[in-house]
Amino acid sequence: MARPRRSQAREDAKGEFVEAAWELFSRRGYDATPVSAIIEKVGLSKGSFYYYFTSKEEVLDAVVSRIVDEISRAVEPIPSHPEFTTQEKMRSFFRAIGDWKVANMDIIREAAEVIYRDENVIIRHKMNNMVVERLSPALAEIVARGIEEGAIDAEEAEGTAEMILRFFNAMAEMQAASFVAAKDDPAALMRVIRKAELYMAAIEKMLGVSRGVLSPLDADFEERLQGAVSGEGMPREPGLSGERG
Amino acid sequence: MARPRRSQAREDAKGEFVEAAWELFSRRGYDATPVSAIIEKVGLSKGSFYYYFTSKEEVLDAVVSRIVDEISRAVEPIPSHPEFTTQEKMRSFFRAIGDWKVANMDIIREAAEVIYRDENVIIRHKMNNMVVERLSPALAEIVARGIEEGAIDAEEAEGTAEMILRFFNAMAEMQAASFVAAKDDPAALMRVIRKAELYMAAIEKMLGVSRGVLSPLDADFEERLQGAVSGEGMPREPGLSGERG
DNA sequence: GAATATATACCGACGGTCGGTATAATATGC
DNA sequence: GCATATTATACCGACCGTCGGTATATATTC
Structure with missing residues (x-):
């Protein structure tokens, strides 16, 4: 199955476009990033870009999809974990999302300012919707099991799972608004x-579970978050110059 | 401070721009509506438009603000209603929002398809944020009183009110997604x-109030909604021609 | 294994749209 | 008739997406 190699062809030109797009979108915003900037960064041409993507929006979809994929991979095995109780599963689920955020905090911190701007709702919106779409099956599985066991008080697993994730997104929007409002405080x-x-x-209350099941409530978390946010993480490499010989 | 009146001048050119913008945005979407279309509809020029607004986004803000104003006016007197119990206030509050939606259903129904498209998140986003901003003080007042009376189980009124409205928005997003997904079903x-x-x-559960306090649960509502949605309401006037002598 | 045909990857100029600006022209109040 | 408010027109530059075309690699045929 050895792939034939072309002299001029990139390993993965499409992936490079997606990567470059994410870096630019997260730094400058979606609208403010012209396709030409993505092209320059990769070092290919407009023709190539539109060979792989039919529109600028499509590359955004790819960017978002790649990010949600990462979270999804971390979350998918949780429902079938043999030894976890429902509560532990729930906590792991949200922890996994939280961990991803913390792990990428240096990017998020820098990107947040940009992404949380009104003009970039489109990025958050696509993220939110894809999170609901892709993560709710796993969460629904946990909830369904929890209902069976009597650990969770709800009527319908799928709808409830979707709702939880949407409320989770609503919380993220609150955070967005708060951060933007009190930028330097x-x-x-x-x-x-x-x-x-x-x-x-x-959310815990509405599921009839006890306090602390979803939210970590551990000092550790706040510390890690604190550290990450205050800027102890690696800064992203400074240069924007992507093209070189 | 007497308004200078001029023969050619419109009574309220700015308002006309806002009105025209809303009609176009709701029919075609925000990005898809060029400023030139708004101008044409009003019958003025680009110079005038940019005399009243510094950007296209600003006219969107004005559009959203006008809509939220309407809801706000309906909602503001509720907290100080002398005879309502907390439950009745809560119900009236959400009812007022629901009623506005039903009253404008013919517009919403037509606009929904457009507004719920991804490219138009910006409209919904601005609506959502403004709803939280402008309506949460009134709701907080109700909640605060409810906490005092023991009718509502919550710790902090303002944060809770904001949260309720955000969850309400999350519900609207769910509706958006569902409608778009199952368009003709x-x-x-x-x-x-x-x-x-x-x-x-x-939401009721999380506030510790009994079922039916927020949600109407009356047959009436579903009927009205049903009627409005199935198209018994007045259709909007067909023409786009807004300018007349 | 040379010749031919075809698919893949890529190029970059160009069209047309659109948001926004500059500036001139006109109206109105004083 | 002068200052201010309002409107019109011409124009700019950025941008998305298209299109005709090229180059290289693979497949096919003899």
């Missing part, structure tokens, strides 16, 4: 975390 | 209503 972060606890507590 | 509407009840029940 160092105390803002902690206030946002407190606010987020309100949301998690509400 | 007549049964879809009823399924969406059932799903919406799941959300309202969840």
Whole structure:
């Protein structure tokens, strides 16, 4: 199956476009990034870009899909974990999302400012919808099992799972709004975390599970988050110059 | 401060721009509506448009603001209603929003398809944020009183009110997604209503109030909605020609 | 294994649209 | 008739997406 290699062809030109697009979108925003910038960064031409994608929006879809894929991979095995209780599964599920965020915090922190701007709702919207779409089956499985066991108080697993994720997204939107509103206030972060606890507590309450099942409530988490947010993580490499010899 | 009146001048050129923009945005979408179309509809020029608005986005803000104003006016007197119980206030509050939707259903129904498209998230986003911003003080007042009375189980009124509205928005997003997904399925509407009840029940549960406090649960509502959605309402006037002597 | 045909990857100029600006022209109040 | 408010027109530059075309690699045929 050895792939024939073309002299001029890239290994994975399409992937390079997606990567470049994400870096640019997250730094400059979607509307503010012309296709020409993506092209320049990759070092290919407009013709190539439109060979792989039918539109600028399509490359955004690919970007979002790649990100959600990562989270999805972390989350999918959880429902069938043999030893976890429903509560542990639920916690792992949200923890996995949280961990992804923390792991990518250096990117998120930098990108947040950009992505949370009104003009870039389209990015968040696509993320949110894809999260619901791709993650709700796994969550539904956990919820269904939880209902059977009596650990969760709900009527219908799929609808409930979808709803939880949408509420989760609503929380993220609140965080977005709060961060943008109080940009340079160092105390803002902690206030946002407190606010987020309100949301998690509400979701717990509505599922009839005890406090702390979804929200970590461990000092560890806040510390990690604190550290990541305050900028101890690696900064992204500075240069935007993508093309070189 | 007497308004200078001029023979050629419009009574309210700015308002006409806003009106025209709303009609076009709701029919064609935001991105797909060029400023030139708004101008043509009003019968003025680009110079005038940019005299009143600094950007295309600003006219969108004005459009959204005008809509939220309408809802806001209906909602603001509710908290101080002398005879309503907390439950009645809560119900009135959401009823007012629902009524606005039903009253404008003929517009919404037509606009929904357009507005719910991905490319038009920006419209919904601005609506959602403005709803939270402008309506949460009134709701917070109700919630605060409810907490005092022991009718509502929550810790903090403002945060809770904001959260409720955000969850409400999340429900609307679910409806958006469902409608778009099952566009021509007549049964879809009823399924969406059932799903919406799941959300309202969840919010009720999380506030510790009994089922039916927020969600109407009256046959009347479903009927009105049914009627409005199935197209018994007035269709919007067909022509796009807005300018007349 | 040379010749031919075809698919894949890529190029870059160009068209047309659109948001926004510059500036001139006109109206109105004083 | 002057300052200010309002409107018109011409124009700019950025941008998305298209299109005709090229080059290389593979498949086919003899």
